[in-house]
Amino acid sequence: MEPTENIAVQTASVDQKKVVIDIRGLRKSFGENHVLNGFNMRLYEGENLVVMGKSGSGKSVMIKCLVGLMQPDSGYIEVLGKEIKTLDRETLDVLRSDIGFLFQGSALYDSMTVRENLEFPLRRHKEKIGQTGSTESRVLEALENVGLAHTVDLMPEELSGGMKRRIALARTIILKPKIILYDEPTSGLDPITSKEIIELMRSIQKKYRTSALIITHDVDCARVVSERMILLVDGTNYAEGTYLQLSSSEDPKVEAFFKK
Amino acid sequence: MAQTVQATKNIKQFLGETGELSYFAGRFFKEFLKPPFELKELLRQCYQLGNRSLVLVLFTGFIIGLVLTLQSRPTLIQFGAVSMMPNMVGISIVREIGPVITALICAGRIASGIGAELGSMRVTEQIDAMEVSGTNPFKYLVVTRILAATLMLPILVVFGDLVALYGSALVENLKGNVSFQLYFNTVFDALSYGDLVPATIKSFFFGFVIGLVGCFKGYYSKKGTAGVGIAANTAVVVASLLVFLVDFIAVFVSDIFYEL
Numbered sequence: 001m002e003p004t005e006n007i008a009v010q011t012a013s014v015d016q017k018k019v020v021i022d023i024r025g026l027r028k029s030f031g032e033n034h035v036l037n038g039f040n041m042r043l044y045e046g047e048n049l050v051v052m053g054k055s056g057s058g059k060s061v062m063i064k065c066l067v068g069l070m071q072p073d074s075g076y077i078e079v080l081g082k083e084i085k086t087l088d089r090e091t092l093d094v095l096r097s098d099i100g101f102l103f104q105g106s107a108l109y110d111s112m113t114v115r116e117n118l119e120f121p122l123r124r125h126k127e128k129i130g131q132t133g134s135t136e137s138r139v140l141e142a143l144e145n146v147g148l149a150h151t152v153d154l155m156p157e158e159l160s161g162g163m164k165r166r167i168a169l170a171r172t173i174i175l176k177p178k179i180i181l182y183d184e185p186t187s188g189l190d191p192i193t194s195k196e197i198i199e200l201m202r203s204i205q206k207k208y209r210t211s212a213l214i215i216t217h218d219v220d221c222a223r224v225v226s227e228r229m230i231l232l233v234d235g236t237n238y239a240e241g242t243y244l245q246l247s248s249s250e251d252p253k254v255e256a257f258f259k260k
Numbered sequence: 261m262a263q264t265v266q267a268t269k270n271i272k273q274f275l276g277e278t279g280e281l282s283y284f285a286g287r288f289f290k291e292f293l294k295p296p297f298e299l300k301e302l303l304r305q306c307y308q309l310g311n312r313s314l315v316l317v318l319f320t321g322f323i324i325g326l327v328l329t330l331q332s333r334p335t336l337i338q339f340g341a342v343s344m345m346p347n348m349v350g351i352s353i354v355r356e357i358g359p360v361i362t363a364l365i366c367a368g369r370i371a372s373g374i375g376a377e378l379g380s381m382r383v384t385e386q387i388d389a390m391e392v393s394g395t396n397p398f399k400y401l402v403v404t405r406i407l408a409a410t411l412m413l414p415i416l417v418v419f420g421d422l423v424a425l426y427g428s429a430l431v432e433n434l435k436g437n438v439s440f441q442l443y444f445n446t447v448f449d450a451l452s453y454g455d456l457v458p459a460t461i462k463s464f465f466f467g468f469v470i471g472l473v474g475c476f477k478g479y480y481s482k483k484g485t486a487g488v489g490i491a492a493n494t495a496v497v498v499a500s501l502l503v504f505l506v507d508f509i510a511v512f513v514s515d516i517f518y519e520l
Contacts, residue, residue: 069388093394107389109381121393171393 017044019078020179020211021066026075027235028061035061036072037235043179043213048205050214050222050243052257053232059215060104062232063181066213067099068092080178097125100172100180100210104187106164108156108171115139115152118171125175142170145207146200162193166200173204180204182214186221198224219258223247231257284476288406291399298404305408313369313416317362321420324361325353325427333435342436349428350447355455358421360507363466366413367499371474374405375495378478379488387479402479406471413467414460454518462510466503473499 021043028036035058043049053059064070066077068084077084082095108117118139143149146166156164165185172180185201186194198221205212216222222229223243231239231246231254239246239254247258328349336342378401381387390397429443474495481491 064388067392069391089396096392096394099392101389101392103385103389105384107385109386109389110384111377120390120395124394175393 017046019043020045020080021213022076022078023062023066024076026062026065026077027073028058028065028070029073035235036065036075038075039232039235040237041230043211045211046209048212048214048225048227050216050226050229051232052217052219052222052229054217057232058235059232060183063101063183063213063215066181067096067101093124097121097175098178100175100177102165102168102172102180102182102185104184106156106161106168108159108164108168110156112156113152114143114148114154114156114159114167117156117167118142118174121171121175138174142174143167145173145204146170162189162196165189165193165197169197169200169204173208173210176208177210179211179213182212182216184216184218185214186216186218191220194218194221201225217257280480281472281476284479285472287398288403288472291396292403292407294399296399298400301400301404302407305404306412309366309370309373309405309408310412310415312373313366313412314419316365316369317416317420318423320361320365321358321423322427324357325349325424325429326431328352328357328424329428329431333431345432345436346428346438346443346446347450350425350450351455353421353424353428354451355459356507356511358424359417359459359463359466360503362417362420363413363463363470363503363507364500366409366416366467367470367503368496370409371470371477371495371499372492374409374471374474375478375481376488376492378402378405378475379481379491382479382481383484383488398479402475405475406468409471409474410464410467413470414463417459417463454514458510458514458517462506465506465510469502469506470499473502 019042021041023039023041026036026039027034035056039058039062041049041051041062051059051062061070065072065075066079066084068087079095080098082091084092087095108114109120112120119135122135122138139152140149143152146169148163148166148170151159151163151167156167159167169185180201182201185197189197201212201214202225204210212225214221214225226243229241229243229246230237233239233253239249239251241249246254249255329345332345332348333342336345336348378387381401387397387401390400425444425447429438429440432438432443433440477491477495477498481487
């Protein structure tokens, strides 16, 4: 299967929607290791897009380039109509308030309580809370969304792995972002907690009508949350389509992802 | 041949790291002057760094004062100059031993603590999470810690000096029947601004290099738990070496002023 043949598999309804993330020809290398070799992707408003790939295939590098945590070697990245490369720090920070990022290991600040963790993103974006209520009400609302309002004064070390991930999800949505980026949202969790996280992701998307880009190698997660999927192989788009389309593919490289 | 290649590689690495550390210091001064100022975090760090080292500094200072007096006593008695003990101990502690010993303790305690803390935050993506939330992690984590170390070290030196002098006075009181009042009066009579000012100024520089090296090693810690250990370890080694280098420069410069 040639990679270029598969990039164009998209549904007609998706094409008519507004593009919120546009990545074209993204390249990134670390020395001789060419991680991304001309990756292309479009995320549409309200869509759940899953990018699947093996470990080390460049999924996390791509998502970090997307929010300006890493500089790509070349390529074009546009988020919510703004080209990332051209933005100064101030504008990038404002744009970042519209992008939620759930990190693979939760990345809770371990010297702060749950409340302080959730308040942290609000301190630089006070104008956002000004419109819809106080910091306290925002924190409690976000925690209620993940069913952990009672943990508000606990330290991260007092929480289980699943609880940490849910708190991290609450921190991700506290600024009511337009796009949420999930970096391996179920990695390191048991199947039951993974299901809970997937359910939370779905309910959050339904409630806040966000667009979501989910980086994962968890097929079950992809099956439940994806509307469209991209398979990333050797740093480029290898195949693209819905879960059903890809899971029924006879291409050996695509099949390898869906084998149990 | 192989040795020459290795030596060239080491020199290149040393120069590269020196350049990076200088750039890091330059970035500190640039960010330090720009609002928003993280005052709450600065105060928290001052408390943390000061509190973390105070007991150790007091204990070490007390022992140094005791030992210095006990060791010098027989020689001074031999030359009939035991009455010069407060002058000798006072000047050596205030000018040199107090600041250098306190700085070395803080290099072990503060630089390793900062290196490990920031290294761990880097590895667990907490620094990335701060960046994504629109907070400048360099300003929040690095500027506050370097400033706190710079401000707290002279205070710790004052405490260390006083306790060392007390230790010395205790020996003189027990062995030579010198009253505490007489001892301290003699010490303060012997001290001049020329002893106090350079010692205080160099203490600020000691604090600065300790904070700088700890932050530099932690902030750019390589991935993995081993990286955190290396960051903490090298932070102590480099900070200790820089303390001696700064001390040499400070003594050299103050010597020039004395001669003028």
